[in-house]
Amino acid sequence: MISRSPEGIDQLAARLISQGSRFARTASRRAGTQRSLIALRVLANLRQEGDLRVGELALREAITQPAMTATVNRLEADGLVARSADPSDARASVVSLTEAGARELHEFRMRAAAEVRPAIAGLGEDDLAVLARAADLLEELADRLNRE
Amino acid sequence: MISRSPEGIDQLAARLISQGSRFARTASRRAGTQRSLIALRVLANLRQEGDLRVGELALREAITQPAMTATVNRLEADGLVARSADPSDARASVVSLTEAGARELHEFRMRAAAEVRPAIAGLGEDDLAVLARAADLLEELADRLNRE
DNA sequence: AACAAGTATATACACTACTTATATAAATCG
DNA sequence: CGATTTATATAAGTAGTGTATATACTTGTT
Numbered sequence: 001m002i003s004r005s006p007e008g009i010d011q012l013a014a015r016l017i018s019q020g021s022r023f024a025r026t027a028s029r030r031a032g033t034q035r036s037l038i039a040l041r042v043l044a045n046l047r048q049e050g051d052l053r054v055g056e057l058a059l060r061e062a063i064t065q066p067a068m069t070a071t072v073n074r075l076e077a078d079g080l081v082a083r084s085a086d087p088s089d090a091r092a093s094v095v096s097l098t099e100a101g102a103r104e105l106h107e108f109r110m111r112a113a114a115e116v117r118p119a120i121a122g123l124g125e126d127d128l129a130v131l132a133r134a135a136d137l138l139e140e141l142a143d144r145l146n147r148e
Numbered sequence: 149m150i151s152r153s154p155e156g157i158d159q160l161a162a163r164l165i166s167q168g169s170r171f172a173r174t175a176s177r178r179a180g181t182q183r184s185l186i187a188l189r190v191l192a193n194l195r196q197e198g199d200l201r202v203g204e205l206a207l208r209e210a211i212t213q214p215a216m217t218a219t220v221n222r223l224e225a226d227g228l229v230a231r232s233a234d235p236s237d238a239r240a241s242v243v244s245l246t247e248a249g250a251r252e253l254h255e256f257r258m259r260a261a262a263e264v265r266p267a268i269a270g271l272g273e274d275d276l277a278v279l280a281r282a283a284d285l286l287e288e289l290a291d292r293l294n295r296e
Numbered sequence: 297a298a299c300a301a302g303t304a305t306a307t308a309c310a311c312t313a314c315t316t317a318t319a320t321a322a323a324t325c326g
Numbered sequence: 327c328g329a330t331t332t333a334t335a336t337a338a339g340t341a342g343t344g345t346a347t348a349t350a351c352t353t354g355t356t
Contacts (some may be wrong), residue, residue, distance in 0.1 A: 007320060009268055010261030012276070015283040017172045018192055019262055021185040023286040024169035026210040026293045027161070037169040038341070044166050062174040067343050069306060074341075090305040091351045112165055113158030119292045120157055127162070127285055134282030135163040137275055138171040144267045145174045184313070203333060215314050217335060222312080239322045239333040 020138065031112035035104075038063060038071055043080060043105040047098035053092050062146055081106055168286065179260035183252075186211060187219055191228060191253040194245035201240050210294055228252055 028037055041061050045052060052060075058068035072095055074080040080101030087093035097105075120128070176185055189209055193200060200208075206216035220243055224228040228249030234240035245253075268276070 008257065011266035012259040012280055012283065013268060015176070016258040016264075016279060017175045017185075018189060019283045019286040021172035021176075022189055023290045024165045024172065025213065026290040027165045028169075029210045030293055037165075038173075038342080041166060041170055054306090055314075061170065062177045062346060063342090065305070066307080066345085070342070071177065073306095080219075086304090088263050089304075089352075090278075091349095093305065113161040115293065116161035116289065117157050119289050120161060123285070124258035127281070130159055130278050130281045131164060131285060132251070132283075133275070133278045135160065135167045137271070137279060137282075138167040140266040141267050142167070142171045142174040143262065143265065145178055186313080197300085201333075202335095211313090212315060213334070218313070234333095236354080237323070239334075241319095242335065280344095 016138070027112055028108075029114050030115040031108060033108050033111070035108070036071075040105065040108055042068075042071060042075060042095075043097060043101050045100040046081065046095060047102060047105060051094045053086065053094055055092075056096065059146055062142075073131055075101065164286070174262055175264050177258075178263040179243065179256060179294075181256050181259070183256070184219075186215075187223055188256055190216075190219060190223060190243075191245060191249050194229065194243060194294040195250060195253060199242045201234065201242055203240075205243065207294055223249065 024037055028040070032039070035095050038061055042057055045057060045060060054072055055065055057072070058065045059070070063071075072081060072083070076083055078100075079098055081094045081095050082098050083095055086094045120131070123131070159251045163223045172185055176188070181188070184185060186209055190205055193208055202216050202220055203213055205220070207230055209216070211219075220229060220231065226232055226248075227246055229243050234242045263268055267295070271279075
């Protein structure tokens with residue numbers, strides 16, 4: 001039974017931030033990618049949601065718009081995403097995933113999964129279910145934090 | 149029931165990396181810290197484990213040793229950690245948490261928790277338990293990845 | 297229609313963070 | 327003792343990030 005006391009909740013929040021960041025860094029590093037986690041998140045967003053504006057990407061990933069512009073610039077220079085004008089708003093530039101970008105995202109995921117798989121595969125059914133549900137919950141929590 | 153098929157495991161691994169990093173970045177950004185997640189992780193390590201060598205910190209956090217040296221330099225310059233010679237090995241330098249460092253870690257955690265608390269508090273008992281268990285599992289998985 | 301205010305992105309600048317390669321100094325092993 | 331290994335630091339280059347501001351377009355008002 002998890003404590004609902006403020007202290008219990010606060011400690012849980014701190015641990016999730018701390019361990020979430022450590023796990024992501026550790027696993028992605030072992031996968032040997034050159035790209036930052038943000039860059040990979042951009043590719044993942046585009047794959048899941050389709051084309052997105054620069055500003056929308058910045059909001060979703062909780063970095064500033066200029067930082068996202070720079071990230072998109074690097075991805076574009078490497079041919080992983082493409083910019084195009086938004087027909088409905090000439091100020092906006094719409095980012096879309098290229099085939100090379102989709103490929104690189106997929107390859108990263110396969111390499112990362114290959115590293116993590118042995119450790120995860122050793123878990124019981126209940127812990128697997130916990131991790132799967134936790135991934136959903138973390139996504140929802142981040143969505144909610146970004147929306148406020 | 150979570151799929152134990154290779155595809156299911158791989159997708160889970162990819163989602164954990166992706167959502168773990170996004171949640172950590174989002175939450176820490178909202179807490180308005182100046183420090184990187186790595187710097188905060190260093191403080192957390194020292195608090196939990198006591199004094200640690202630079203190399204040991206680098207290993208635990210899966211960054212290179214020079215990157216950890218630089219991180220410790222910055223923390224030392226701000227008085228959050230202190231370096232001292234290891235009496236048992238003159239090559240090594242041992243990093244310890246200062247009172248100011250412990251305070252800053254605590255304050256960050258409180259600010260971050262305050263941001264996340266409303267979202268977490270709305271969850272049911274079962275989801276709270278899932279997150280608590282997931283934090284432990286992510287720590288164990290990262291430990292295991294770093295040890296190999 | 298014109299103008300003011302707001303919005304989307306980009307640019308400029310300064311600084312942090314990270315990597316690879318290498319240097320320095322000390323420990324260990326033969 | 328000399329060779330090798332180990333722990334940390336330094337150097338150089340690049341990526342990543344924030345704040346402040348510029349540019350271009352849109353929207354709302356009169």
